Amino acid sequence: MKICKAENLFYLVNDQVALIMEEKEGRLFLRHFGGPIASYHHANAMHEMDHAFSPNPRPEDRTFSMDTQRQVLGQVGRGDFRKPSIRINHTNNQVTDFRYVDYQVLDGVPQVVGLPSPHAKEGQAQTLKLQLKDTILDLYLNLYYTLYEGSATLTCFQEVVNQTGETIELATCLSAMLDLPAGAYDVISFQGAYGREKRFQRQALKQGYFEIGSSRGASGHGQTPAIILADRLTQDDAGQAYALQIMYSGNFQAFAQCNQLEEVRLGIGIHPDFLNWRLASGESFSSPVALMTYTFQGLNALSQASQTFILDHIMPPAYSQQLRPILINNWEATYFDFNFDKLTQIVDKAQEVGIELFVLDDGWFGDRQDDQRALGDWVVNESKLGGPLSRLIDYVHDRGMKFGLWIEPEMISQESDLYRQHPDWVIQVPGRSHTYARSQLVLDYANPEVVAYFKELFGDLLSRYAIDYIKWDMNRNITDVGNGTSLSDTLMQPHRHLLGVYDLMAYLTQTFPHVLFESCAGGGGRNDLGVMRYFPQVWVSDNTDAIERLAIQHGHTYLYPTIAMGAHVSAVPNHQMNRTTPLKTRGDVAMTGNLGYELDLCQLSDEELEQVAQQVAFYKTIRPIIQRGQRTRLLDPELFSNDWACQFSYQDQLIVFYGRVLSTLEKSELTLKLKNLDPHAFYQEQSSGKIYSGAELIYAGLTMVVPRGDFQTSLQHFKKIQ
Secondary structure, eight states: OEEEEETTEEEEEOSSOEEEEEEETTEEEEEEEESOOSSOOOTTOOOOOOOTTOOOSSTTOTTOOTTTSOBSOOOSSSSOOSOOSEEEEBTTBOOOOEEEEEEEEEESOOOOTTSOOOOOOTTSEEEEEEEEEESSSSEEEEEEEEEETTOSEEEEEEEEEEOSSSOEEEEEEEEEEEEEOOOOEEEEEEEEETTEEEEEEEEEOOSEEEEEEOOSSSOOSSBOSEEEEEETTOBTTBBOEEEEEEOOOSSEEEEEEEOTTSOEEEEEEEOGGGOOEEEOTTOEEEOOOEEEEEESBOHHHHHHHHHHHHHHHTSOGGGSSOOOOOEEESHHHHTTOOOHHHHHHHHHHHHHHTOOEEEEOSOSBTTOSSTTSOTTOOOBOHHHHTSOHHHHHHHHHHTTOEEEEEEOTTEEESSSHHHHHOGGGBOOOTTSOOOOBTTEEEBOTTSHHHHHHHHHHHHHHHHHSOOOEEEEOOOOOOOOOOOSSSHHHHHTHHHHHHHHHHHHHHHHHHHOTTSEEEEOBTTBTTOSHHHHTTOSEEEOOSOOOHHHHHHHHHHHHHHSOGGGEEEEEEOSSOTTTOOOOOHHHHHHHHTTSEEEEESOGGGSOHHHHHHHHHHHHHHHHHHHHHHHSEEEEOSOTTTOTTEEEEEEEETTEEEEEEEESSOOSSOOOOEEOOOSOOTTSEEEETTTOOEEEHHIIIIIOEEOOOOSSSSEEEEEEEEEOO
């Protein structure tokens, strides 16, 4: 791993990836982002020619234009007509001309104040800081690029420092920008909606824009703050691909722009429609951190590089390899209708089948009899629970299980004591009526009083009670932004609000490191790297239907690690889809994530309870393989829409999952060619005892045989025996 400057070239190179930039007359150009190159001699130099209507900085040279150069910084008004990465309102225009001044090589990973940042052990990372200054204004721009030992991912962000003596306004401040050579590219994103999050989408990139983003105040169910650019022929096991991701949980934008020369600009950052950050002289602003990942070995390699980086450098270190407990959540079992006896009956059944964690969901506080009231009144409803919360916690702990609790700190009900005391704590436009979602409003975490209040309240809750797990929910998006004293102040509110939310997350997770936090936002409405820096587990969707979960869990694990993904077995007919699937299928699908249950165990037959007990026992034997193992896709869902398959490899063990959605007639069973095995070794399938050579599993494949009928799955466990 090295970061250095050789003449006018900057190198960031390890054994996986290289970023090479050139400085010419103070301008910075991207010469390479891709496979490792330790010595660069301009083999891929752009052929400069006279491009019609491309503006030139020098009248005598019509072959050089900022509109045709590959850059690391996109600016406004100096001839580059592509989307900018920096746009600043100052004096009477938006024109800037930042030029290189100096550089530094820093040890470690810079921590962005107030925002989630990656982490690294000593010696694992180095950072290149490039210092730029506008040619006229006392405006400074610092670009940070961090290289990690053995990783195909770099991280970056930019910092604007205002020394002009005047207040300026940041209109655009992206986290990352890449200009890439012309080629035949596809763009990949993960989209959807509530209950069908993170659906893989791939389409050809043509001249123009491809853009995704969120204006909801959260990353959202419908979009994922990530974009992948792949060569047209790239598939899971071969080909070149680039990924940009951002560690941010609010309004974002990601785009791919193919210009008139068919070259491509990728960008990601805070959505410029929701930034408008006023920066007084002497102040600075830093963008969120972005991830840039490259592979030439196919999309499986890209996925694994991203997952490994998240485990090593984003997820809280204490949890990245800590096996997750098998839980049962009472929500779909009882909803709001519960009491102590009903809950303890579920706990007793859970203990019988070997479940390790009981989670009490919504309805335990205030006058919370339904979703119309009491959010914000975080006082234990002892009448409903038949006594103090500690009584239930002790009951759970006495049975050898852990105890978890649901909270929703960012929301408030209008019908609540807190709202009656502090109606001004709500995000709202003065004089206008509220807009509701799920009958609730959003608290204004841009207000320091709100942050301080909930630090004390939830700090007291976690200090007073022996809570092992917190499910942190967020069940609506932000509307009616208008709490500022001026328009410019109001336009800063969405980012300020998120900084306040991050402040509370950081405080609680640092103060109570023994508590396992899981993020939920109506399911997967905030399943992103910003949240994952604090919360090592995510409830990826409220949709617990096993068949819908095939696509949802596929999308989550495309970039994010399996150990971060909660996956539950629920009742049938499913509460979201009204679909009936076999209990085995529900168990097999959930066991490809962090297994949990969300149903009333007391309503199951003895035969079904025995099946649940067998699932729990089996999962405990394979849990390290699933949660710590390398996940590899075995089928492309675009080519095999009725079939899903993946494998998990860990040490000398292997799990192979296969799912068939609908039954077929007069069609041969699929044969899966397994990956990452030793061709000279032998592997034994544990349930049947059958032994296969690694070579035949790799080259001949393993035939998938499941019972006739719809919604069938197979989960096979192999151990290397020689």
